[in-house]
């Protein structure tokens with residue numbers, strides 16, 4: 001079985017998030033960038049498929065040259081090889097344009113399963129998995145909290161608002177995972193060392209047969225016009241309870257009444 | 263102007279709140295451009311939404327009320343919407359910015375060559391252009407975007423972005439869709455729907471009030487107390503990752519960077535420290551209340567009301583007091 005794990009490089013949530021004042025996109029030169037935490041779960045699921053089904057797992061990342069450290073990081077979990085699509089023309093692509101690049105890259109690969117994160121922690125659109133599936137004419141079983149592969153059958157417990165839907169399809173397919181699916185392991189020292197010499201192909205758009213006019217900031221249909229920091233909140237009120245709950249509860253009730261909740 | 267479409271989310275014919283909220287906003291936007299508001303409903307029971315949608319300003323309902331639509335994943339809704347776009351010549355669709363509907367919109371955007379913007383917290387018209395505000399970076403920044411050129415625009419609207427308001431509307435024109443599902447659509451089947459009983463409790467993603475519990479609850483039984491407070495307030499129940507990871511409550515209740523983003527009228531957090539990853543999912547709530555025994559807990563930095571105290575002392579008394587007032 002061949003599995004491809006598309007991973008995204010995202011700004012570290014705990015750090016600052018400066019926007020480029022010119023085009024309103026994130027100023028990626030000034031923030032600390034990491035492997036998207038949601039991809040730790042898709043990677044872990046792929047590692048389990050390696051263990052259970054002897055799957056061969058390949059990493060795919062669309063992003064600038066400098067994102068190579070994130071590709072290596074993904075490989076350090078014990079994955080086999082990687083392909084990175086880097087091209088200046090991709091910069092500023094929206095979710096659909098990014099999906100076009102990923103789909104074009106996947107057309108040159110052999111695979112049974114594409115394992116993605118349910119949402120990237122930066123833009124949080126959750127658009128890429130279904131868009132990639134659509135572009136490739138594949139089923140998409142998204143928001144998986146459980147994944148089972150049985151021959152060419154794929155079954156997923158798809159997280160819903162009330163519980164989950166058991167959904168199934170045939171391979172090849174796209175699956176995206178939520179955190180509940182597993183508990184990711186840390187990369188081993190051996191894995192980290194081995195990642196440095198795992199095969200990594202770097203490709204440009206032209207090698208994917210994709211025209212620069214289909215992607216990039218100028219060819220993304222969703223366009224950021226402007227942005228502003230959220231106005232600061234007025235400082236709130238703090239009340240210390242007296243240890244019995246009475247003072248705290250009374251303050252809460254008064255406040256709820258004042259705000260017409262009660 | 264062509265129709266403004268609104269994709270309805272409903273549970274067996276009962277529209278979810280986000281549907282009436284979107285319609286309310288759509289009405290205002292459509293009035294400015296003199297275009298009609300048309301709802302689109304798919305799935306078993308969808309036709310029963312008509313009257314209710316009319317009360318919120320829908321003039322037309324395109325409907326595919328069918329069990330078949332519920333039996334397959336995502337594509338039945340996509341194929342129904344494709345037909346609506348073809349028949350109506352519409353250029354804009356508002357859809358609920360929730361997990362399942364984002365899949366629908368993603369596939370539809372590819373099929374129509376449309377632009378897509380998710381998680382709108384506000385919608386305005388400027389010279390006929392639809393301007394979409396959204397919170398990014400956990401609510402630290404608000405961006406305004408649009409779909410360029412004359413592409414169809416698919417706009418995902420966050421639950422609670424708008425308040426639903428009824429109008430004295432006329433009768434709704436119901437247009438039945440005739441969808442012949444593609445083979446592709448039949449390839450991904452829904453085998454079973456597992457719904458865990460929540461009683462009358464609203465879903466956390468959609469509730470106007472959310473009561474959330476964290477590690478400070480100490481164990482799973484703490485969520486009984488949280489649930490009790492939620493019920494007296496008519497609230498949904500949320501959780502921190504620490505609480506969800508501990509298995510005290512299912513992951514779908516998790517609020518934060520890797521869980522749900524909620525923006526209710528009121529968020530109450532008990533035993534939650536307010537780590538940045540949690541705040542990323544709730545800090546755009548209109549009002550924030552925190553109950554925590556540590557006066558230095560970061561959640562107090564964004565709380566409108568902070569109560570420093572033991573939640574096991576404060577919350578039971580609070581429930582008691584609310585019940586007393588409610589008689």
Ligand SMILES: Cc1cc2nc3c(=O)[nH]c(=O)nc-3n(C[C@H](O)[C@H](O)[C@H](O)COP(=O)(O)OP(=O)(O)OC[C@H]3O[C@@H](n4cnc5c(N)ncnc54)[C@H](O)[C@@H]3O)c2cc1C
Nearest residue numbers: 037476477478502503504518519520533534535540555573
């Ligand atoms: C990549 C990544 C993604 C993450 N995503 C999320 C996410 O989506 N959502 C999320 O919530 N977290 C997320 N986290 C985890 C986050 O960093 C915190 O670890 C988590 O939010 C802590 O949960 P907590 O506040 O319940 O627990 P703690 O931080 O342990 O806080 C417990 C609080 O309870 C208080 N307390 C204890 N007992 C009582 C009592 N009797 N009465 C009153 N107060 C009491 C304590 O003072 C303390 O402040 C993520 C982390 C990472 C690295």
Ligand SMILES: Nc1ncnc2c1ncn2[C@@H]1O[C@H](COP(=O)(O)O)[C@@H](O)[C@H]1O
Nearest residue numbers: 006007062116117119120125126127128
């Ligand atoms: N630039 C990218 N390169 C590779 N995979 C990506 C990229 N962007 C998004 N993805 C994949 O799509 C998933 C969901 O991201 P999103 O739709 O952007 O929220 C991520 O977890 C990745 O698996």
